[in-house]
Amino acid sequence: MRHLMSPLDFTTEELEKLFCLANDIENNKAKYAHACDGKIMATCFYEPSTRTRLSFESAMIRLGGQVIGFSDAGSSSAAKGESVSDTIRVISGYADICAMRHPKEGAPMVAMEKSLIPVINAGDGGHQHPTQTLTDLLTIRSLKGTLSGFTIGLCGDLKFGRTVHSLINALVRYDNINFIFISPDELKIPDYIIEMLKNKNIPYEEVNSLDEVMPQLDLLYMTRVQKERFFNEEDYVRLKNYYILDTEKMQLAKPDMLVLHPLPRVNEISVEVDNDPRAAYFKQAEYGVYVRMALILTLLELA
Ligand code: CP
Secondary structure (H helix, E strand, C coil): CCCECCHHHCCHHHHHHHHHHHHHHHHCHHHHCCCCCCCEEEEEECCCCCHHHHHHHHHHHHCCCEEEEECCHHHCHHHHCCCHHHHHHHHCCCCCEEEEEECCCCHHHHHHHHCCCCEEEEEECCCECHHHHHHHHHHHHHHHCCCCCEEEEEECCCCCCHHHHHHHHHHCCCCCEEEEEECCHHHCCCHHHHHHHHHCCCCEEEECCHHHHHHHCCEEEECCCCHHHCCCHHHHHHHCCCCCECHHHHCCCCCCCEEECCCCCCCCECHHHHHCCCECHHHHHHHHHHHHHHHHHHHCCCC
């Protein structure tokens, strides 16, 4: 039985197979409409979500399966003190596969150890968000035609941003990727990631100014400053509007640069940028359904 805790759980060859399947699903939806007939997915979300939970549910329903779950820890027996381990043992008798989001780092891994069904980490605290990474990789591969040979700027909250940490870990396995980390000093990329890049001799730069590096970028991955990860309101208020991508900044970018964002956004991308053909974040959210359909089929050994 396979689970998904980190994007590194799949080899690059396995990811390639997954992305080919996701593209086939996108182009031949009817072919997969009954692939999960009779199967049930449990979505156990102890933390808020729109895209991840609903795209998992949409994915399972589009495959012909059904969905059970909760979207709030307060409406589950976690509110009465039930452990994640006990919850997953029980859910193993109710469903065939489980997607779990939890505010505590490592909680889906604890669940995996006791689970009798495949568990998917749907985001654990500031740690990992592997299915967002699969979504990001599929988007880049589909819209750029490759996962190698580009300069990617990651901008915003690089300290707490689990999507950023997961994506960097996944991209270092591809050739000729140059990273530019754009953040205020307080939200810099963690040291362990810098150490990993140094050990692998992967080029990176840490800067404060988005304007300065904009012309170099093939991809710009914007992130939200996450209010829920701050310990005090004052720091959040000071940093929340540090970067705002607007049409003026977009004029500095290459004509084929893509703007990605895991969403939700708050103020970091002006709505006027949505009309720019380089704004790929809504298409990215749609790819999230196809890649999760491919993942469900793979983990249930139905692909
Ligand atoms: N990208 C993402 O994880 O969005 P949600 O928090 O809405 O699931």
